[in-house]
Amino acid sequence: xxxxxxxxxxxxxASISESVLLRMRDVMxxxxxxxxxxxxxxxxxxxxxxxxxxxxxxxEAASQPMHSPCGRYHLTFNGExxxxxxxxxxLEALGHTAWVTSHSDxxxxxxxxxxxxxxxxxxxxxxxGFAIWxxxxxxxxxxxxxxxxxxxxxxxxNGRISFASEIKALLEDPQQHRAVxxxxxxxxLSFLTTPAPQTLFxxxxxxxxxxxxxxxxxxxxxxxRFWDVWDHVSPMTTLSEDQIAERILSELExxxxxxxxxxxxxxxxxxxxxxxxxxxxLFAKGExxxxxxxxxxxxxxxxxxxxxxxxxxxxxxxxxSAHFELELTQDDLIDFVSRMVxxxxxxxxxxxxxxxxxxxxxxxxxxxxxxxVGEGADELFCGYPSWYNAVKLAKLxxxxxxxxxxxxxxxxxxxxxxxxxxxxxxxxxxxxxxxIFWSGAEAFYEHQKPKLLSASLRRELAxxxxxxxxxxxxxxxxxxxxxxxxxxxxxxxxDLNLRLPELLLMRVxxxxxxxxxxxxxxxxxxxxxxxALSISASMKTGGxxxxxxxxxxxxxxxxxxxVDRKKQGFGVPVYEWFFDRLGQHVRREMxxxxxxxxxxxxxxxxxxFDAGAGPQAWYLYNFxxxxxxxxx
Numbered sequence: 001x002x003x004x005x006x007x008x009x010x011x012x013x014a015s016i017s018e019s020v021l022l023r024m025r026d027v028m029x030x031x032x033x034x035x036x037x038x039x040x041x042x043x044x045x046x047x048x049x050x051x052x053x054x055x056x057x058x059x060e061a062a063s064q065p066m067h068s069p070c071g072r073y074h075l076t077f078n079g080e081x082x083x084x085x086x087x088x089x090x091l092e093a094l095g096h097t098a099w100v101t102s103h104s105d106x107x108x109x110x111x112x113x114x115x116x117x118x119x120x121x122x123x124x125x126x127x128x129g130f131a132i133w134x135x136x137x138x139x140x141x142x143x144x145x146x147x148x149x150x151x152x153x154x155x156x157x158n159g160r161i162s163f164a165s166e167i168k169a170l171l172e173d174p175q176q177h178r179a180v181x182x183x184x185x186x187x188x189l190s191f192l193t194t195p196a197p198q199t200l201f202x203x204x205x206x207x208x209x210x211x212x213x214x215x216x217x218x219x220x221x222x223x224x225r226f227w228d229v230w231d232h233v234s235p236m237t238t239l240s241e242d243q244i245a246e247r248i249l250s251e252l253e254x255x256x257x258x259x260x261x262x263x264x265x266x267x268x269x270x271x272x273x274x275x276x277x278x279x280x281x282l283f284a285k286g287e288x289x290x291x292x293x294x295x296x297x298x299x300x301x302x303x304x305x306x307x308x309x310x311x312x313x314x315x316x317x318x319x320x321s322a323h324f325e326l327e328l329t330q331d332d333l334i335d336f337v338s339r340m341v342x343x344x345x346x347x348x349x350x351x352x353x354x355x356x357x358x359x360x361x362x363x364x365x366x367x368x369x370x371x372x373v374g375e376g377a378d379e380l381f382c383g384y385p386s387w388y389n390a391v392k393l394a395k396l397x398x399x400x401x402x403x404x405x406x407x408x409x410x411x412x413x414x415x416x417x418x419x420x421x422x423x424x425x426x427x428x429x430x431x432x433x434x435x436i437f438w439s440g441a442e443a444f445y446e447h448q449k450p451k452l453l454s455a456s457l458r459r460e461l462a463x464x465x466x467x468x469x470x471x472x473x474x475x476x477x478x479x480x481x482x483x484x485x486x487x488x489x490x491x492x493x494x495d496l497n498l499r500l501p502e503l504l505l506m507r508v509x510x511x512x513x514x515x516x517x518x519x520x521x522x523x524x525x526x527x528x529x530x531x532a533l534s535i536s537a538s539m540k541t542g543g544x545x546x547x548x549x550x551x552x553x554x555x556x557x558x559x560x561x562x563v564d565r566k567k568q569g570f571g572v573p574v575y576e577w578f579f580d581r582l583g584q585h586v587r588r589e590m591x592x593x594x595x596x597x598x599x600x601x602x603x604x605x606x607x608x609f610d611a612g613a614g615p616q617a618w619y620l621y622n623f624x625x626x627x628x629x630x631x632x
Contacts, residue, residue, distance in 0.1 A: 002064070003031030003051035003513075004076040004152075005169050006131050007162040008140040010219035014159030015044040016173060024164065024172040025049040030343075031078075031165060031513045039065040039074060045217070046133045046140065048076040053516055055080065055370060058263050062104035068114055069098065072136050075113075078165050079128035079150045080520070081105040082258035087112055087123055113141075118212070121226055125258060125525065129165060129207075138217035146227040147376075147524045148196075148209025148501025151509060153345075155204045161215050166510075167204055167345035171630070177203045180631060182460060183469070185599070185623075189449045190466045192349040192441050192619055193503040197223075200346040200626070209501040227526065229496065230481035233534040241542075241552060244535055248553035255525035256282040256372070264369040267292035269359055269519075270323070272311025273568065274547060275374030275383075277558045279522060283372060284319040293321040294363045294371065296355040299329050302573035311562060318559055326362050328355065330577050334585060341625045343514040348507050349443065349619040351572040357511040364515045371512070375504050376523035378569075379440065379495045380532035381550040382488055382540050385567055390426075390437050391541060394487035397430045406431035419447060434467055435475060437487065440495045441503060443619040452605065454598045470498070486537035496529070578614035586621045593624035596632065 005025050007016050016024075018040060025036055032051025040047040050064035065076045081087070084105035091111050101107045105126075112120035113132055121143060129150035132141045142163055144152045154163040158175050170176050184198040194200050196208035207213060210227035236244055256279065260266060268280045270293040284291045295312035298305065309325055316323035333354050340353055363371050378384050382391070410431050413424050425445040426436035446466060450458055471494065478493050479485055505521070512519045522528070540549050551563050577583070587609060594602035600620065608616045 002053050002078045003028035003165040003169070004078045004129060004131060005049040005162075005164045006047055006076055006133070006140075007160050008046045008133065008138075008215055008217075009044070009160040010217065011159045015040075016047055016160070016162065018047075020173060021047050021049050024169045025051060027172050028164070028166050028169050030516055033516050035063055037064050039067070041074075041133070041135060045138060046074070046135070048074055048131065048133060050076045053369070053518060054264070055518060056084075056261070056263055057101050057104035057106075059101065061101045062106055064106060066106050066110055068110055069100075070114075072134060073110060073114060074133045074135065075106065075110045075130060077106050077109055077128065077130040079126060079130070079145065080261070080518075081109055081124050081126040081128065082261055083123075083125040084108040084261075091115060118214075118226075121212070125527065127521070131163060140213075140215040142207060142213040142215065143226075144207040144209060144211055146210045146526045147496070147505065147521070147529070149505050149509070149521055149524065151506060152207040153199065153204055154207065154213070156219075156221070157203060159219075161221070167199065167201060168342070170204060171201075178631060179203070180599075180627070182457060183464060186449065186453075186461050186464055187466050187470055188347060188349070188623065189444045189452065189619075190442060190446070191439050191470075191498060191503070192347075192443050193499075193506065194346055195470045195498050196502060201630075206502075209497065228477070228481065229493070229529055229533050230478075230483070232526075232530045233483060234530075235483050235536070236534050237536065241539060241549070244539065245549060245553040247531060248549060249557070251525075251528050251531050252278070252522065252553070253282055253285075255522040255528045258525070259372055259520040259522050262370050265292070265367055266370040266372070267294060267363050267366075267368040268321075268372045269293075269363075269374070270295050270312045270315055270321070271374070272308040272313075272315055272562065273374070273565075274551065274554065274558070274563060275377040275523065276312075277315045277562050278377075278550075278554045279372050279374050280315055280319055280321065281554075281557050282522075284321065290320055290322045292363070292366065292368055293319075293323045294359050294366070294368075295323070295325040296359040296362070297325060297327045298573055299327045302576050304575040305571040305573040306568065308568060311565065315558065315562060324362055324366050326358060328358055330580060330582055332358065333572070333577070334582060337625060338629070339514070340511075341622070341629050343510045344506075344622075344626070345510065347619075347622045347626045348503060348510065349622040350441070350503060350507055351574050351615075351618050353507045353511050354572055356507055357514060360512040360517045360519070361515045364517045368517070370518045370520060373508055373519045373521055374523060375508060375521050376500065376529070377547070377550060379492050379500060380523065380529065381547045382491075382537075383547045383550070383567060384440065384569075385546055387440070387488070387491060388541070388546060390491065391487050393423075393426055394436055397426075397436055403431050403433060429467075432467075435471075435487070435490055437491050438467070438471055438494070440491070440499045443616065452600055454601055456598055474498075484536055488537035488541060489533065492533065500524070574618055575612070575614040578612065578617060583609075583614075583617070586617055589621060589624055589628075590617075593627065597624075597627060599623075599627075
């Protein structure tokens with residue numbers, strides 16, 4: 001895991017100087033404390049830079065940027081290719097010799113491109129963001145992995161394209177424009193994050209998951225999606241539940257085994273839930289000594305979030321791990337928020353950023369450089385109780401009730417002032433012929449956002465719809481490609497394309513890399529995802545409980561008490577802390593922000609505060625802190 005950076009210019013005199021490139025590179029030192037590299041082409045049409053966190057092949061020979069033996073191709077790469085040994089063997093059989101490294105996945109990636117061109121990406125099993133410069137054709141190829149585990153940001157200005165693993169690196173370029181993208185801000189208010197390809201910075205974009213850019217010397221840029229899950233499923237309509245459960249466990253074992261590949265210590269984040277417990281149990285198989293596991297809790301008792309430390313300890317004892325834990329306080333959150341915003345680059349308005357950072361630091365402080373995490377299982381196997389409720393309501397929405405009747409229901413709710421609920425939002429969407437589910441995390445509903453905006457932004461953004469701009473193209477693709485167009489599979493698909501890559505996986509990437517820790521995500525191995533989407537929605541929900549098929553697959557691998565316990569997400573007691581010092585701090589910051597910046601209607605903001613809406617207050621607060629640090 002590393003930090004990448006570079007530029008390609010379209011005209012003479014549009015290069016970036018070496019001193020600026022070094023400054024851009026080294027603002028990401030936390031991503032790669034083990035070394036830094038820089039290369040600028042003789043004609044100055046391209047420059048590549050790299051910060052290294054050494055994971056595989058720790059020798060200097062594996063340093064980057066890396067160059068092909070012929071001198072034509074140049075690579076900067078962030079991530080891991082887990083099946084690099086298999087690809088290397090295939091390349092050797094095709095005649096590749098004189099390898100510079102003994103087992104570097106970076107060299108495998110570069111030679112795979114030399115052998116197969118852009119088709120090489122289909123052979124990679126891993127997580128990656130990388131750039132390859134072809135000095136003969138003067139073309140840049142920029143790639144983000146299928147699931148979006150690794151970020152890639154870019155900006156086109158002043159006759160060049162520049163790119164990096166983090167936005168803050170791009171901002172070190174004195175010619176980089178700095179302003180808020182108002183349309184992206186509007187969508188942020190829906191999704192707690194900015195959907196790709198936009199960022200909250202005007203003029204800076206991010207590559208969507210499963211996509212690549214090809215940049216030509218004349219400035220022409222082509223974007224292509226190279227992976228969509230529906231192109232790779234094999235519906236398992238003839239297999240029994242038991243047979244499918246065996247397939248699930250078998251494929252998950254393979255995914256975990258691949259993610260053990262490392263030349264540095266690897267551990268596991270362990271919450272005591274079914275996902276992290278399964279990760280821990282599979283990882284512990286075949287290990288010569290105890291696995292290191294890491295857990296976070298909170299000092300005190302809170303109604304909104306119950307500590308899971310007892311469950312984590314139970315699983316740790318079950319696999320005989322070397323278990324480490326830390327209990328956080330309100331002060332830990334308040335002390336961290338400034339650095340949190342700097343690490344985020346753009347708001348990732350999930351307070352879980354806080355415990356993710358601290359559990360990552362706990363792991364790094366105890367000698368671990370790589371950790372496995374459990375993201376993705378809930379989305380693939382209907383693990384959220386709220387999803388079960390959404391599926392039930394979506395079925396009701398399919399009943400032959402005229403849309404005008406649903407509209408009348410909305411009008412009645414509006415006349416009664418009952419519009420600040422999920423049920424109203426779902427009914428409103430149903431009356432417009434839209435799916436009722438938009439995302440696994442929503443900050444403010446479409447009818448709430450205009451009220452929050454300042455008068456000038458309300459005028460500027462009038463008529464903008466997050467459904468039309470963000471979700472409708474995704475839904476059209478889903479309806480055209482999916483073999484099972486059930487409501488549950490729509491929910492999974494939208495989160496695979498929005499909430500996971502731009503919220504959940506970014507909170508993991510930004511917070512863990514903030515302490516120079518690599519995180520790996522077995523449940524989002526692309527082969528495992530393809531398997532999960534080959535299972536019918538009816539089978540996933542057939543047991544009447546969340547994660548029915550995953551529980552069936554792992555029963556016997558972990559204690560039944562953990563399989564059958566009630567679902568609890570990784571959270572933060574924001575609700576209670578909002579009524580304490582955190583709330584006082586947030587109110588001061590938001591009052592100051594509303595007086596300085598023309599984004600919100602101050603009265604509407606404080607109506608949410610007065611109603612005790614802790615999560616919504618956090619979403620606004622995260623944006624205000626970002627603006628203060630990066631814009632003002």
